Amino acid sequence: MDLYLDGITHSYGDTDVLRDVTLQIPQGMVVCLVGPSGCGKSTLLRFIGGLEQPGGGQVLQVGAPPANSLNPLTYVFQHFALLPWRTVEGNVSLVLEDHELPRERVQGIVADVLARTRLSDFRKALPKQLSGGMKQRVALARALAVNPAVMLMDEPLSALDSQTRELLMDDLVGLWTRQPFTAVYVTHNLVEAVRLGHRIVVLSRRPGRIREVVEVERPLGERGRGDPELERIQHHLWQAMRDEALAADQELVDA
Numbered sequence: 001m002d003l004y005l006d007g008i009t010h011s012y013g014d015t016d017v018l019r020d021v022t023l024q025i026p027q028g029m030v031v032c033l034v035g036p037s038g039c040g041k042s043t044l045l046r047f048i049g050g051l052e053q054p055g056g057g058q059v060l061q062v063g064a065p066p067a068n069s070l071n072p073l074t075y076v077f078q079h080f081a082l083l084p085w086r087t088v089e090g091n092v093s094l095v096l097e098d099h100e101l102p103r104e105r106v107q108g109i110v111a112d113v114l115a116r117t118r119l120s121d122f123r124k125a126l127p128k129q130l131s132g133g134m135k136q137r138v139a140l141a142r143a144l145a146v147n148p149a150v151m152l153m154d155e156p157l158s159a160l161d162s163q164t165r166e167l168l169m170d171d172l173v174g175l176w177t178r179q180p181f182t183a184v185y186v187t188h189n190l191v192e193a194v195r196l197g198h199r200i201v202v203l204s205r206r207p208g209r210i211r212e213v214v215e216v217e218r219p220l221g222e223r224g225r226g227d228p229e230l231e232r233i234q235h236h237l238w239q240a241m242r243d244e245a246l247a248a249d250q251e252l253v254d255a
């Protein structure tokens with residue numbers, strides 16, 4: 001299933017938040033949204049997920065989600081949102097409970113996603129026993145368990161320290177390489193964008209409109225740290241964002 005954003009425009013009261021955002025999110029692609037603080041990235045993600053409706057334009061789903069998808073549009077948040085009293089496997093199976101699946105099917109799905117996120121040995125652990133990176137891997141496993149058509153990822157690594165973030169980026173690349181998924185990935189971090197994004201969308205400051213779309217051709221599995229081509233793209237993205245970010249910053253200070 002592809003997504004097509006057709007002229008998304010929105011205001012909250014007098015605040016114009018998004019203007020005429022038109023964008024294709026093809027199946028199997030990680031599309032990163034970057035842009036200055038307050039430019040409407042999270043708002044756009046909520047529109048894509050159907051949590052809110054835009055004032056103008058529409059989000060179109062083109063084609064059908066996978067036949068066994070239990071939740072076509074699934075979020076991954078910055079702060080994991082795990083239930084502290086449930087084990088790792090209990091947190092993952094939670095999202096399957098309303099679907100009246102046979103017990104063996106649930107066990108099969110949970111075992112599969114825990115293996116894919118390298119958590120099989122920790123299935124009985126409670127969240128408080130896990131590092132931040134492992135908690136986010138549980139959140140990823142939980143998202144994958146419903147076999148989403150598109151994962152909506154809102155700053156999923158920003159609560160983690162830089163080393164853990166590096167490891168999680170490798171995990172995400174490994175997950176995608178073994179079994180490509182579709183994602184809209186909101187981030188402030190241009191290193192993440194160039195490591196994980198097939199397509200990087202730069203939004204202007206508020207009201208967010210598309211300033212530039214950058215395609216990164218290098219396969220995810222071949223993108224290493226210090227890769228000059230990625231650094232060139234990152235530099236280019238920063239140039240595109242810099243003035244917008246400075247102006248947005250000034251607006252916040254002036255407000």
Ligand SMILES: Nc1ncnc2c1ncn2[C@@H]1O[C@H](COP(=O)(O)OP(=O)(O)OP(=O)(O)O)[C@@H](O)[C@H]1O
Nearest residue numbers: 012015017035036037038039040041042043044206
């Ligand atoms: N429910 C709401 N009611 C009123 N204003 C809102 C609401 N949600 C967001 N806004 C405003 O819309 C603008 C865009 O917010 P949004 O959180 O989408 O930006 P963002 O690009 O994700 O920001 P950040 O990068 O700082 O997380 C901000 O000015 C915010 O205050």
